Each structure stands twice: as C-alpha cells, then as structure tokens.
Amino acid sequence: MKLQLALDLVDIQGAKALVKEVEPFIDIVEIGTPVVINEGLRAVKAIKDAFPALTVLADLKIMDAGDYEVMKASEAGADIITVLGASNDRTIAGAVSEARKTNKQIMVDMINVRDIEGRAKEIDALGVDYICVHTGYDLQAVGQNSFEDLRTIKRVVKHAKVAIAGGIKLSTLPEVIAAEPDLIIVGGGITGHEDCRAAASEIREIIASR
Numbered sequence: 001m002k003l004q005l006a007l008d009l010v011d012i013q014g015a016k017a018l019v020k021e022v023e024p025f026i027d028i029v030e031i032g033t034p035v036v037i038n039e040g041l042r043a044v045k046a047i048k049d050a051f052p053a054l055t056v057l058a059d060l061k062i063m064d065a066g067d068y069e070v071m072k073a074s075e076a077g078a079d080i081i082t083v084l085g086a087s088n089d090r091t092i093a094g095a096v097s098e099a100r101k102t103n104k105q106i107m108v109d110m111i112n113v114r115d116i117e118g119r120a121k122e123i124d125a126l127g128v129d130y131i132c133v134h135t136g137y138d139l140q141a142v143g144q145n146s147f148e149d150l151r152t153i154k155r156v157v158k159h160a161k162v163a164i165a166g167g168i169k170l171s172t173l174p175e176v177i178a179a180e181p182d183l184i185i186v187g188g189g190i191t192g193h194e195d196c197r198a199a200a201s202e203i204r205e206i207i208a209s210r
C-alpha cells in the first residue's frame with residue numbers, strides 16, 4: 001500500500017519545501033490541479049528535477065486530447081498522469097497508448113462518476129494503471145467521502161491498481177486501510193498540519209503496520 005502526497009495550495013517554492021520535509025515517508029508526490037493551473041507544467045519539471053527519485057504525478061484531470069496532454073506532461077517529467085473517468089473511452093485509450101510509448105502510467109479519477117461500478121469495469125478494460133475514487137473539495141464540504149466507492153472498485157476492478165483520494169486524514173485512515181487500496185492519496189491531512197513531517201511519518205507508520 002503506497003502513500004501519495006497531494007500538493008494543491010502551494011507555489012513551486014512551497015512545494016519544494018514541503019516535499020523536502022516529507023520525502024522519506026511518501027512514495028508519490030502529486031502536483032495538484034490548482035498548482036498546474038497557477039504554475040503550468042514547469043511545476044512538474046521543477047519537482048522532478050529537485051527529487052528525481054520520487055514518482056511524480058501530474059493531476060491534469062484530462063477530459064479531452066488524452067494523447068497530446070499526456071505527451072506534454074511526460075515531457076515535463078511526470079511519471080503518472082490523471083485522466084477523468086467521465087471522459088470518452090477514446091480519450092482514455094489515447095492517454096494509455098501515449099503513456100506506453102515512454103513507460104508512463106495513467107490514473108483515472110472517478111470524481112463525479114455516477115455509476116462507479118459499471119464505469120470502473122469499462123475503464124479497467126482500457127488498460128489503465130490506476131482507478132481512483134475521489135470526493136472533491138466541494139462534496140467534502142458537505143460531509144461526503146469515497147469509502148463505499150472504494151469497496152465497490154475493490155470488488156470489480158481486476159487489472160488496475162485501486163486508489164482513493166479526498167479528505168483522508170489520520171482519523172479516517174483505519175477505515176480506508178481496511179478496504180485495502182493499493183494507493184492512498186492525502187493532501188490536507190498532511191499539508192494542513194502544523195507539523196507536516198510528523199503527520200506524514202505517522203500516516204506512513206500506520207500504513208506500514210496494517
């Protein structure tokens with residue numbers, strides 16, 4: 001079970017400083033959608049250049065032109081790129097095919113997909129690397145989470161690794177771990193802490209002792 005740190009509310013300098021603190025405890029660092037909107041793909045390049053040993057995920061949430069956008073993120077140094085589950089199968093297939101050329105990986109974000117079970121089966125058949133259930137900020141704000149969706153994809157996904165994101169913190173970690181995802185994505189649960197290093201270390205320890 002791997003741990004991904006999501007960086008959403010920082011600039012490039014802030015991202016570097018945070019990663020420096022928590023690097024020993026994380027497997028993947030995510031350059032979040034707001035960071036890419038603010039800083040462009042050079043944020044991905046800056047983090048990959050500074051931390052070449054870390055796997056870097058570019059959270060582009062691609063909705064169209066999957067092949068082209070994956071190519072650009074790959075050129076910037078991303079190891080994993082996200083595509084939306086709500087996008088067309090052609091977009092996802094194009095993203096996968098482009099990623100294969102340079103040994104990169106595709107994560108499909110199921111945010112706002114209504115039929116999680118049916119769509120996860122279809123997406124699994126497209127050969128993606130990860131399928132991620134995700135409750136975004138707007139639905140976290142009204143108390144929603146993706147724990148039930150995680151159990152659903154664990155049941156139906158046969159090939160891809162499964163991941164979960166959205167408001168995960170120390171108090172909800174045990175329920176998440178019990179469902180045995182391959183990857184847990186934590187943003188505010190680490191970056192919102194006064195002591196980010198301690199929070200990341202504790203989360204890593206709990207995951208390791210599962």
Ligand SMILES: O=C(CO)[C@H](O)[C@H](O)COP(=O)(O)O
Pocket residue numbers: 006007008030032033059135136137165166167168185186187188189
């Ligand atoms: O993709 C995102 C928002 O769309 C976030 O990166 C993801 O939700 C993880 O962050 P947090 O743990 O703070 O919810």
